[in-house]
Amino acid sequence: MQTRIDTDAIKRDCPLExxxxxYGVALRPVGRALVGRCPxxxxxxxxxxxxxxxxxTWYCYRCAIGGDVIGFVERIExxxxxxxxxxxxxxxxxxxxxxxxxxxxxxxxxxxxxxLGPADRACLAAAVEFYHNQLLGDPNVLAYVTGRGxxxxxxxxxRVGYARDGALAGYLRWRHLPAQxxxxxxxxxxxxxDFLAGxxxxxxxxxxxxxWLIGRTTDPADDRPKYLGLPGPKPLLGxxxxxxxxxxxxxxxxxxxxxxxxxxYPALALVGTHASSAALHAxxxxxxxxxxxxxxxxxxxxxxxxxxxxxxxxxxxxxxGVTDVAELAAxxxxxxxxxxxxxxxxxxxxx
Numbered sequence: 001m002q003t004r005i006d007t008d009a010i011k012r013d014c015p016l017e018x019x020x021x022x023y024g025v026a027l028r029p030v031g032r033a034l035v036g037r038c039p040x041x042x043x044x045x046x047x048x049x050x051x052x053x054x055x056x057t058w059y060c061y062r063c064a065i066g067g068d069v070i071g072f073v074e075r076i077e078x079x080x081x082x083x084x085x086x087x088x089x090x091x092x093x094x095x096x097x098x099x100x101x102x103x104x105x106x107x108x109x110x111x112x113x114x115x116l117g118p119a120d121r122a123c124l125a126a127a128v129e130f131y132h133n134q135l136l137g138d139p140n141v142l143a144y145v146t147g148r149g150x151x152x153x154x155x156x157x158x159r160v161g162y163a164r165d166g167a168l169a170g171y172l173r174w175r176h177l178p179a180q181x182x183x184x185x186x187x188x189x190x191x192x193x194d195f196l197a198g199x200x201x202x203x204x205x206x207x208x209x210x211x212w213l214i215g216r217t218t219d220p221a222d223d224r225p226k227y228l229g230l231p232g233p234k235p236l237l238g239x240x241x242x243x244x245x246x247x248x249x250x251x252x253x254x255x256x257x258x259x260x261x262x263x264x265y266p267a268l269a270l271v272g273t274h275a276s277s278a279a280l281h282a283x284x285x286x287x288x289x290x291x292x293x294x295x296x297x298x299x300x301x302x303x304x305x306x307x308x309x310x311x312x313x314x315x316x317x318x319x320x321g322v323t324d325v326a327e328l329a330a331x332x333x334x335x336x337x338x339x340x341x342x343x344x345x346x347x348x349x350x351x
Contacts, residue, residue, distance in 0.1 A: 005085055007068075010085060016053070017051050020072065022281065024039070024235075035049065040060060040063050042244055076285070119177065122177055124209070126177055134163070135160060149326070154262040163197050164197070165193055166193060166194065168182070169194075198222070212235055215229075236270065237269035250267070250290065250306070252270055252271070252299060256292070259329040273298045290346075291314055291315065291317055295324070303316050325338065
């Protein structure tokens with residue numbers, strides 16, 4: 001005998017706007033609604049998906065479909081009602097508690113940072129602009145990035161930048177932007193220093209707005225962690241450009257991703273080897289996922305885990321003697337070599 005599911009409690013405890021962002025839908029406020037690009041059709045023009053937090057409903061004015069958070073998950077995951085409820089409340093396997101025992105409130109991990117206010121968004125946008133100009137104006141750092149095989153067009157398209165310590169705070173003051181907002185989103189430390197100081201910075205941009213930044217050290221002798229991202233959930237890097245593709249290349253590192261972008265492959269970066277639950281679900285929209293992770297113990301382990309989760313959609317890619325995709329970028333003939341690797345991978349049966 002099936003037990004009754006308290007749908008009102010689920011809709012209350014799993015806010016629709018959070019679940020939509022988990023699947024890569026960037027939302028912005030318009031009146032009483034939140035508006036973004038619909039994931040159920042190629043929404044390349046004016047955004048058509050409207051989320052109404054007050055009524056906990058959504059509607060796409062292009063598809064002429066809508067519903068609540070459960071219906072959203074049913075449609076985007078291609079699952080039935082009870083499976084959608086299970087994924088919302090307890091993850092992958094456990095059905096929700098009974099209505100007589102309502103589930104404890106829990107937060108859905110999203111594919112972008114916490115909700116950003118206007119000042120937060122303005123500071124992020126200003127930082128990306130400032131860091132990008134800093135990179136273009138610094139011959140040494142620019143030489144480092146181009147020396148890694150990343151061309152100027154990709155640097156500009158992806159808004160790659162450089163964070164020089166102590167410079168951002170002054171720029172924000174000049175722009176009359178509040179330092180407390182920059183501290184809140186993680187751009188500045190409490191003492192006013194740049195959080196990403198001394199790093200090449202790559203933003204994740206959705207609907208023209210940066211939502212998250214990650215920085216990479218440039219000096220091999222630097223004893224700090226190689227990568228450092230802003231606080232908040234880590235998104236899949238490059239989501240907006242890749243989301244409409246049938247197949248995608250999945251990499252570990254920022255420079256792996258930049259390399260594939262410069263070579264015109266649809267690509268996403270995990271920015272590490274760990275794929276969050278949100279990232280795994282987001283990858284489910286692709287028919288094929290080519291796993292071009294690093295050829296080391298951690299990369300091979302992550303590849304095996306992804307194959308186990310993604311099943312027949314996943315294709316493990318053999319890089320033929322190089323550690324990662326970025327290593328090919330600086331090699332003579334590296335692009336042609338990767339093209340051969342890609343051709344073989346595309347002909348292989350899925351895992």
